Amino acid sequence: MEQRALVLAARDGDHDAFAVLAGQALARLDAVARLILRDADLARDAVQEAMVKAWRDLPGLRDPERWDAWIHRITVNSSIEAARRRRRRVVEVELLDIDGRTSPDAQEQVLDRQVLQEALASLEPEQRALVVLRYYLGLSVPEAAETLGIPLGTAKSRLHRSLLHMRSVVVGPQRAPAPRPGVQA
Amino acid sequence: MSDDRLERALSDAIADLAGSGSPDYLDDILERTVRTRQRPWWTFPGRYTIMAPTLKFAVAAALAFVLGVAVSPLILPSDEGTVPPPASASEAEATVDTLMTEPPTHFTGRIKPDPAVSQSTSESRQYEADGLEWIVQSQTYRDFQSTVKSSDDRFSGQLSQDSAWDDYWLPDRDAATERPRVMTDEWRLENDGGSWTGTWHTFFSGDPTGNFDYADAVVVFEGGGDYAGYQAIAHVDFEQSSSYEWHWDIDGWIVEGGLPRS
Numbered sequence: 001m002e003q004r005a006l007v008l009a010a011r012d013g014d015h016d017a018f019a020v021l022a023g024q025a026l027a028r029l030d031a032v033a034r035l036i037l038r039d040a041d042l043a044r045d046a047v048q049e050a051m052v053k054a055w056r057d058l059p060g061l062r063d064p065e066r067w068d069a070w071i072h073r074i075t076v077n078s079s080i081e082a083a084r085r086r087r088r089r090v091v092e093v094e095l096l097d098i099d100g101r102t103s104p105d106a107q108e109q110v111l112d113r114q115v116l117q118e119a120l121a122s123l124e125p126e127q128r129a130l131v132v133l134r135y136y137l138g139l140s141v142p143e144a145a146e147t148l149g150i151p152l153g154t155a156k157s158r159l160h161r162s163l164l165h166m167r168s169v170v171v172g173p174q175r176a177p178a179p180r181p182g183v184q185a
Numbered sequence: 186m187s188d189d190r191l192e193r194a195l196s197d198a199i200a201d202l203a204g205s206g207s208p209d210y211l212d213d214i215l216e217r218t219v220r221t222r223q224r225p226w227w228t229f230p231g232r233y234t235i236m237a238p239t240l241k242f243a244v245a246a247a248l249a250f251v252l253g254v255a256v257s258p259l260i261l262p263s264d265e266g267t268v269p270p271p272a273s274a275s276e277a278e279a280t281v282d283t284l285m286t287e288p289p290t291h292f293t294g295r296i297k298p299d300p301a302v303s304q305s306t307s308e309s310r311q312y313e314a315d316g317l318e319w320i321v322q323s324q325t326y327r328d329f330q331s332t333v334k335s336s337d338d339r340f341s342g343q344l345s346q347d348s349a350w351d352d353y354w355l356p357d358r359d360a361a362t363e364r365p366r367v368m369t370d371e372w373r374l375e376n377d378g379g380s381w382t383g384t385w386h387t388f389f390s391g392d393p394t395g396n397f398d399y400a401d402a403v404v405v406f407e408g409g410g411d412y413a414g415y416q417a418i419a420h421v422d423f424e425q426s427s428s429y430e431w432h433w434d435i436d437g438w439i440v441e442g443g444l445p446r447s
Contacts (some may be wrong), residue, residue, distance in 0.1 A: 019215050026211050051263050055218040059365065071242035079401035116191075116198035136199045139209055153323060154307050167191060 007064035009024075018055055021067070024049075028137075029075045036079040038121055043079065050078040072137065073147045073155045076129050083125035119169035127162040130155060289438045296336025296421070296433040325373040331433075333374055339439060340417060342376030365389065372404065379410020381417055395424055405444065416443040 001009075001017070005022075009017035029050065035044035054074055061070055120128060126148075133144040145155035232348040309322045331344040345386035366389040383406035401422040409417035419437025 006340045011226075015215075015219055018218060022218075023211055026214075027205075027207050031209040035199060035203055044208070044210055047208075048210065048217065052217050054222050056223055059223050064391055066321055081426055116195055117202055120199065120202070131195070135196045148426065151307070154324070159226075162304075164192065166195070170191070 003067060006066045007058075007067045008059070009059045012060060013020065013066065015055075018058070019130075022051055022158060025068075025071055029071065032072070032075055032132055033079045033082075035120075035136060036076065036125055036129050037083055042082050044081045046078040049082075050075040059104070065119055069143070072133070073149065076133065076147060077149075078131055080125050086173075113169050116166065119166035122169060123162055123165065127158055127165075130159050130164050132160060234411060263342035287441045289440045291438050292335045292337035292340050292436075294333055294337075294340065294435045296331045296435060298431070299330040299332055320435055322352045322354070323349070323364050324352070325349040333435070337439060338376070339378060339412060340374065340381065340419075340435075340437070342374050344372055346372045346373075347371040370389075372406070374406070379408060379412040381408055381412065383407070383417075408439075412439075414442065416440050417443060 001020070002019070006021050008015045010021055026047070029047050030043060033046045035048075036039055037043045037046060050071070054071055061067065120131065123131065129146055129148060132142065133139045133147055139147065141155055141159060142152055144159075146151045146156065150158075207282050277383060307322065309320055311320050325348065331346060333344050335341050348370050350366050353365050355365075366387075368387045368389070370375065370385050370387070372381075372383045372385075383404040385402050385404045389404060397415045403418065403420050406417040406419065408417065417437050417439045419435050422434045424432055424434055424438075
């Protein structure tokens with residue numbers, strides 16, 4: 001059954017159809033929530049909350065073609081809310097192990113990724129959500145703005161500031177430890 | 186590191202972080218959802234717009250009827266049984282000159298956004314009461330430009346739109362999606378002849394789908410320049426044909442001398 005038919009059926013109360021939709025989206029939504037929250041357990045809770053909300057409110061979805069954008073939005077908002085709730089909690093950043101036996105190029109690439117991951121972790125949840133939508137889900141900036149429910153101009157400036165900040169972490173003259181999300185809030 | 190390289194490396198780094206594992210809690214989710222009742226569709230205001238074609242026609246017809254009734258004494262002969270108040274011929278002519286130089290003019294049109302979008306601002310203020318946090322986020326759009334094309338040249342031209350709204354994240358509501366929004370729009374339409382300005386307010390109770398349904402409104406515009414002494418009343422109806430393509434349909438009347446006062 002194609003996605004539109006599944007959404008229409010689920011919207012009319014067909015729980016089996018919703019189970020198929022949830023199964024199709026779960027890995028993607030889990031990754032989005034983990035990237036925003038940097039915590040697998042919190043991400044799991046956020047996705048569960050988002051899915052329950054999606055099922056409960058699915059009859060309110062006017063356009064079945066918008067299922068993906070809609071479920072992304074609910075999940076991102078659920079994740080941001082979870083991030084706000086745990087503001088004072090310190091989140092450790094997972095870092096890749098750097099293998100000293102790799103070639104200089106490969107090492108530089110791995111280093112870049114490690115630093116970028118640190119830089120990503122140093123963003124505020126709202127900024128990280130935008131970066132994740134843009135660079136993980138591959139949404140355009142207007143699509144990401146719509147998903148987050150913010151004006152396009154806000155999304156553009158927020159993304160610009162996020163990239164500037166990440167660049168400063170990556171190429172800064174001295175790499176001070178990146179601030180951990182939540183500590184400074 | 187160049188912008189392109191940063192963005193490519195970022196995509197790769199994020200993909201690394203995301204991993205490719207498949208979560209093992211689908212059954213947990215489905216156990217919860219199967220015990221959760223769905224909200225009936227009719228509790229979602231946004232779903233009513235599915236009936237929009239007929240509903241819109243009904244609204245437009247009702248509006249036209251009300252306007253027609255309101256202005257008919259100005260343009261139709263009086264009933265036989267009505268005794269006109271005593272007045273001199275010159276007074277009667279003066280009254281006619283004042284009120285009846287033109288009948289109300291119906292127009293229809295469309296407002297489409299121009300590519301350039303102006304500045305927007307966003308400010309959040311956080312409050313705490315009884316240990317519960319709530320937030321007011323104020324946002325504005327300034328000088329958002331649109332083009333109006335209507336069947337009446339007087340109501341065609343460039344529209345600048347200032348919008349301001351406050352979103353309220355209340356402590357006892359689902360802050361992710363169910364946040365009330367209070368919004369004010371100021372529209373100013375300009376063309377070679379003059380201008381039309383209208384202000385209107387909208388309240389959204391918060392749509393659990395996360396969408397704000399702009400649906401429709403009735404706006405009264407004051408004329409300026411060559412249109413001074415006129416008012417336009419228009420039914421504006423927000424239409425979104427796809428995620429990023431939208432316009433307003435507009436259906437209204439231009440009334441000389443202004444609308445009747447109650």
